[in-house]
Amino acid sequence: MICDPISPKGIALFQQCTKFNVTVLKERLPEDKLLPLVADVEAMVVRSETKITRKVIEAAPKLRVVGRAGVGVDNVDVDAATQRGIVVMNTPSGNTISTAELTFSMLMALARKIPQAHSSMKAGEWNRKAFSGVELYNKTLGILGMGRIGTEVARRAIAFGMRVLAYDPYLTLSRANAMQVELVELDEIYARADFITVHMPMTDETKGMLNTAAFAKMKSGVRVLNCARGGIINETDLYEAIKGGKVAGAALDVYEVEPLPKEFPLRDLPQVIMTPHLGASTDEAQENVGIEVAEAITDYLLNGAVRNAVNLPNLDAKTYALVKPYLALGEKLGRLVAQLAPKRNDRLVVTYGGKATEVPTDPISRSILKGFLESAGGKDVNQVNVRTMASALGLRVEEIKSNEETDFSEWLHVAAYSGEQKISAGGALYGAKKQPRIVRVNGQPVEVVPEGVLFLMTNKDRPGIVGYLGTLMGRHNVNIASMSLSRDIAGGHALTVLNLDSVPSETALEEIRKDPDISNVRVVKL
Numbered sequence: 001m002i003c004d005p006i007s008p009k010g011i012a013l014f015q016q017c018t019k020f021n022v023t024v025l026k027e028r029l030p031e032d033k034l035l036p037l038v039a040d041v042e043a044m045v046v047r048s049e050t051k052i053t054r055k056v057i058e059a060a061p062k063l064r065v066v067g068r069a070g071v072g073v074d075n076v077d078v079d080a081a082t083q084r085g086i087v088v089m090n091t092p093s094g095n096t097i098s099t100a101e102l103t104f105s106m107l108m109a110l111a112r113k114i115p116q117a118h119s120s121m122k123a124g125e126w127n128r129k130a131f132s133g134v135e136l137y138n139k140t141l142g143i144l145g146m147g148r149i150g151t152e153v154a155r156r157a158i159a160f161g162m163r164v165l166a167y168d169p170y171l172t173l174s175r176a177n178a179m180q181v182e183l184v185e186l187d188e189i190y191a192r193a194d195f196i197t198v199h200m201p202m203t204d205e206t207k208g209m210l211n212t213a214a215f216a217k218m219k220s221g222v223r224v225l226n227c228a229r230g231g232i233i234n235e236t237d238l239y240e241a242i243k244g245g246k247v248a249g250a251a252l253d254v255y256e257v258e259p260l261p262k263e264f265p266l267r268d269l270p271q272v273i274m275t276p277h278l279g280a281s282t283d284e285a286q287e288n289v290g291i292e293v294a295e296a297i298t299d300y301l302l303n304g305a306v307r308n309a310v311n312l313p314n315l316d317a318k319t320y321a322l323v324k325p326y327l328a329l330g331e332k333l334g335r336l337v338a339q340l341a342p343k344r345n346d347r348l349v350v351t352y353g354g355k356a357t358e359v360p361t362d363p364i365s366r367s368i369l370k371g372f373l374e375s376a377g378g379k380d381v382n383q384v385n386v387r388t389m390a391s392a393l394g395l396r397v398e399e400i401k402s403n404e405e406t407d408f409s410e411w412l413h414v415a416a417y418s419g420e421q422k423i424s425a426g427g428a429l430y431g432a433k434k435q436p437r438i439v440r441v442n443g444q445p446v447e448v449v450p451e452g453v454l455f456l457m458t459n460k461d462r463p464g465i466v467g468y469l470g471t472l473m474g475r476h477n478v479n480i481a482s483m484s485l486s487r488d489i490a491g492g493h494a495l496t497v498l499n500l501d502s503v504p505s506e507t508a509l510e511e512i513r514k515d516p517d518i519s520n521v522r523v524v525k526l
């Protein structure tokens with residue numbers, strides 16, 4: 001379902017795929033109108049207008065992916081999507097240049113009062129005195145948020161002979177130096193900048209960041225711009241700061257409430273110039289993001305490939321190839337431990353060893369958790385929501401990279417704790433083909449292919465037990481595909497693990513359990 005207008009090329013890409021049934025909504029629908037339409041929808045595409053709220057998500061049980069043709073996903077309830085295992089993707093770079101160019105246009109328009117002069121001319125006036133402005137040359141521009149758009153704005157400002165100060169807690173000094181901007185603290189920007197422009201996402205930290213207290217620290221006559229998200233500059237405080245003469249002008253593309261209500265005091269101030277959220281509204285940006293979102297959603301629905309997800313780590317094709325064998329092994333280990341462990345676990349400790357410490361571990365931990373939590377959450381559990389689900393269940397997940405020397409060049413170990421009780425399994429990848437094997441169960445060495453039905457038991461190491469088990473399984477029509485035996489010492493305790501072609505009946509298991517030398521009989525499905 002394409003909810004907001006995206007480029008015809010993007011729509012065509014969806015329509016070309018014969019597996020898709022594409023609905024293009026003719027107008028933007030509010031929540032109540034959207035709810036009855038989404039029961040069968042698997043993918044939704046939005047720009048910034050349609051709101052994908054928790055209610056919309058709840059009304060769409062088949063929804064698997066929400067694609068945002070643009071950057072900001074604040075119109076999508078990402079937490080609700082994550083809890084449901086729905087991937088939320090955006091198109092981070094497609095509209096960068098357009099938004100940076102709009103910001104720069106606003107900067108020049110603000111400095112030279114072009115919109116005000118234009119309106120006056122259209123009204124038949126000729127008033128040269130009222131529209132005298134200021135130069136950008138030799139002025140100081142403060143940029144809050146030096147990401148993609150902030151960087152492009154800086155580049156243009158430097159070309160215009162401006163000094164650029166940047167504030168971004170996540171920007172490194174070397175990157176700032178490479179961009180020829182001065183990395184400073186917020187208060188220094190307030191104290192020195194003639195123009196301040198914001199380019200960060202809307203977060204708890206950035207909401208209302210430019211408020212009365214911030215304006216008080218700024219130079220008198222400062223001009224401010226917001227082409228990022230409405231509310232980063234507090235609108236009421238901005239109004240007061242302009243009325244009080246502290247702020248000489250403001251350029252706004254985005255607003256706390258969009259579309260803008262009729263009653264909007266800033267609209268009445270001549271020092272304020274405004275556009276209706278046009279940052280990404282160019283032919284080029286819309287074509288870029290329309291195509292990007294169509295390709296990403298198609299790839300996800302048809303091939304399971306995830307790119308530009310905001311609620312799941314992204315893996316490029318090369319890294320994915322490296323990580324893939326661990327994902328499969330991890331999921332099986334998680335599933336094995338979940339079936340051996342008691343239901344209520346408070347801690348899951350995942351250890352990475354050997355070459356497994358050199359690959360990105362977050363996706364592997366997510367696969368382990370998926371296998372581990374499947375019995376609790378069924379098919380609704382996926383890599384997107386496993387961490388949220390674990391914390392909702394009170395399961396603490398610890399991830400350790402170990403430099404312990406073992407017989408394996410790359411290995412994983414998963415231990416579930418319920419109080420003092422611990423159940424664990426280890427796995428390794430074998431050979432050039434990276435074949436997954438279970439190599440430890442509760443610390444005992446085994447060598448088992450993690451596939452299909454596994455039978456596990458502990459037994460006294462006594463002559464004839466293998467024959468006994470084989471005969472019994474045969475009598476109950478269960479074929480043994482392979483067997484792994486290990487023992488502590490001759491005549492001591494042994495762990496037997498069988499790969500079976502089918503699940504043995506309860507009668508067969510009862511018969512096995514009757515043997516006094518056999519205990520801990522378990523059947524698990526991987």
Ligand SMILES: NC(=O)C1=CN([C@@H]2O[C@H](COP(=O)(O)OP(=O)(O)OC[C@H]3O[C@@H](n4cnc5c(N)ncnc54)[C@H](O)[C@@H]3O)[C@@H](O)[C@H]2O)C=CC1
Pocket residue numbers: 070071072073092095096099144145146147148149150167168169170171199200201202203205206227228229253254277278279280281
């Ligand atoms: N007006 C429009 O039509 C458009 C608006 N946008 C908005 O522009 C904003 C920036 O977009 P991009 O540059 O593509 O994102 P980006 O993710 O590349 O950059 C955001 C930067 O903000 C920084 N940041 C985060 N928290 C911060 C804080 N508390 N203080 C200072 N910096 C902080 C991050 O480190 C990052 O470098 C987004 O909010 C996006 O929604 C994006 C496209 C179009």
Ligand SMILES: O=C(O)CCC(=O)C(=O)O
Pocket residue numbers: 047048069070071072073095277279280281
């Ligand atoms: O889709 C649009 O026009 C808005 C773009 C935007 O705000 C964004 O990408 O964050």
